[in-house]
Amino acid sequence: MNFMASKQPENSLLGPESDSQRTLYPYVTGTSVVALKYKDGILMAADMGGSYGSTLRYKNVERMKAIGKHSLLGASGEISDFQEILRYLDELILYDNMWDDGNSLGPKEVHNYLTRVMYNRRNKFNPLWNSLVLGGIKNGQKYLGTVSMIGVNFEDNHVATGFGNHLARPILRQEWHENLSFEDGVRLLEKCMRVLLYRDRSAINKLQIAKITEEGMTISQPYSLKTYWEFSAFENPTQGAVGSW
Amino acid sequence: MFRNQYDTDVTTWSPAGRLFQVEYAMEAVKQGSAAIGLRSKTHIVLGCVNKANSELSSHQKKIFKVDDHIGVAIAGLTADGRVLSRYMRNECINYSFTYESPLPVGRLVVQLADKAQVCTQRSWKRPYGVGLLVAGLDESGAHLYYNCPSGNYFEYQAFAIGSRSQAAKTYLERRFESFTDASRDDLVKDALMAIRETLQGETLKSSVCTIAVVGVGEPFHILDQATVQQMIDAFEIVGEQEGPAAAAGQEASAEPEAEQGGAAAGEGVAPMDI
Numbered sequence: 001m002n003f004m005a006s007k008q009p010e011n012s013l014l015g016p017e018s019d020s021q022r023t024l025y026p027y028v029t030g031t032s033v034v035a036l037k038y039k040d041g042i043l044m045a046a047d048m049g050g051s052y053g054s055t056l057r058y059k060n061v062e063r064m065k066a067i068g069k070h071s072l073l074g075a076s077g078e079i080s081d082f083q084e085i086l087r088y089l090d091e092l093i094l095y096d097n098m099w100d101d102g103n104s105l106g107p108k109e110v111h112n113y114l115t116r117v118m119y120n121r122r123n124k125f126n127p128l129w130n131s132l133v134l135g136g137i138k139n140g141q142k143y144l145g146t147v148s149m150i151g152v153n154f155e156d157n158h159v160a161t162g163f164g165n166h167l168a169r170p171i172l173r174q175e176w177h178e179n180l181s182f183e184d185g186v187r188l189l190e191k192c193m194r195v196l197l198y199r200d201r202s203a204i205n206k207l208q209i210a211k212i213t214e215e216g217m218t219i220s221q222p223y224s225l226k227t228y229w230e231f232s233a234f235e236n237p238t239q240g241a242v243g244s245w
Numbered sequence: 246m247f248r249n250q251y252d253t254d255v256t257t258w259s260p261a262g263r264l265f266q267v268e269y270a271m272e273a274v275k276q277g278s279a280a281i282g283l284r285s286k287t288h289i290v291l292g293c294v295n296k297a298n299s300e301l302s303s304h305q306k307k308i309f310k311v312d313d314h315i316g317v318a319i320a321g322l323t324a325d326g327r328v329l330s331r332y333m334r335n336e337c338i339n340y341s342f343t344y345e346s347p348l349p350v351g352r353l354v355v356q357l358a359d360k361a362q363v364c365t366q367r368s369w370k371r372p373y374g375v376g377l378l379v380a381g382l383d384e385s386g387a388h389l390y391y392n393c394p395s396g397n398y399f400e401y402q403a404f405a406i407g408s409r410s411q412a413a414k415t416y417l418e419r420r421f422e423s424f425t426d427a428s429r430d431d432l433v434k435d436a437l438m439a440i441r442e443t444l445q446g447e448t449l450k451s452s453v454c455t456i457a458v459v460g461v462g463e464p465f466h467i468l469d470q471a472t473v474q475q476m477i478d479a480f481e482i483v484g485e486q487e488g489p490a491a492a493a494g495q496e497a498s499a500e501p502e503a504e505q506g507g508a509a510a511g512e513g514v515a516p517m518d519i
Contacts, residue, residue, distance in 0.1 A: 109344035
């Protein structure tokens with residue numbers, strides 16, 4: 001009696017892939033990552049939140065990690081997929097180290113490797129649900145790039161993921177310049193993160209800032225930003241509103 | 246080396262601990278026409294002698310571009326060399342595609358050596374009968390490697406392989422200390438001189454040799470015949486006059502006129518047939 005159309009594709013027609021599922025939607029997600037090039041290297045900021053849908057469920061998620069000697073990876077999107085990517089990169093760096101020669105994979109190479117991985121998964125309709133930011137410095141050359149879950153990749157002087165693209169990039173376009181000092185870079189990132197905190201509902205007020213220079217990578221202890229809620233516009237938000245809502 | 250009961254296949258050791266088939270493969274390299282390589286801090290030059298079978302035929306290709314930053318010169322079974330060049334090109338292009346960065350030559354050479362080693366440990370294979378001089382640049386500078394059929398590889402400042410290569414090696418041994426800081430053009434001149442040594446009296450002209458260069462800011466390319474002939478003419482003028490042999494003390498000079506040619510062709514070092 002096959003007049004009821006089955007929602008699932010028939011297992012036998014799928015062959016070896018019949019029992020696996022394709023990624024349909026993310027479960028535990030991280031929000032924006034923002035990064036910029038400064039005088040000595042790259043600065044990157046991300047909050048420590050892992051949302052479960054609309055619930056701000058996990059508050060101690062480190063979304064930025066060092067990769068090898070020269071790179072720093074930040075991720076937004078599905079946290080478990082980020083962990084999977086870290087495993088791929090761990091293996092990549094391991095094999096790179098095992099050559100034990102004077103060569104090592106720099107941020108450009110890692111970025112392109114990630115682009116290949118993300119694009120290949122996208123082609124199989126089984127994406128790693130992340131937007132990645134890859135920054136680093138090698139032999140004095142600074143590098144900052146991003147890859148999306150569909151494999152779109154590019155480099156720039158400042159990049160962001162998710163809401164960061166809409167809220168942080170415009171600020172960076174106005175205020176970023178070459179050879180920012182460390183303090184200025186941090187100040188600029190905090191400005192961006194504060195806007196995100198006010199306006200992105202999946203942001204939490206607990207962030208880390210990571211920096212990578214020729215000397216290596218350091219990541220700050222989690223801290224929170226000062227916020228101000230006494231703006232008169234917030235006091236009576238509907239005062240000037242027109243309409244029934 | 247004489248025929249013995251331990252040389253039938255590569256998977257048989259001799260009581261003295263030798264693998265004769267591998268050694269015979271290295272003989273094949275010695276039979277091929279000469280190839281030489283030399284490097285400075287920033288450039289590597291590869292050269293080879295091209296002898297066509299007859300006037301009617303063209304000569305075999307012995308120098309291959311593997312990537313913009315790597316090239317290889319071969320001696321021995323050129324068919325094996327061609328196949329290995331294809332493998333090297335493939336490895337380079339795959340690495341470039343994945344990492345958008347050139348494959349470090351040191352890693353390519355190890356992969357090549359591992360590939361050759363496999364053929365020394367399978368009863369259904371034979372070792373590659375070709376020696377490769379791999380010239381390439383990576384982060385740490387200019388490199389010249391020699392890969393043998395045995396699966397070994399060595400890094401060199403300068404080297405020569407193939408028939409009558411001993412004459413070239415002797416020339417290179419006299420001059421190698423000046424190579425590190427030599428200019429690109431001087432390096433090419435030294436390569437031409439080394440090739441002339443292997444020709445044993447025959448005139449050196451661009452139709453019998455091929456030269457290729459790779460360096461910082463200069464992708465691997467084979468020099469065209471006219472350029473090579475120009476360079477030969479530039480130093481050969483003085484070459485016939487047998488100036489005091491260009492011994493180790495001689496500075497490599499940039500002006501052709503001041504060039505004291507190496508031991509004039511046909512004189513000095515007798516070839517040692519290995």
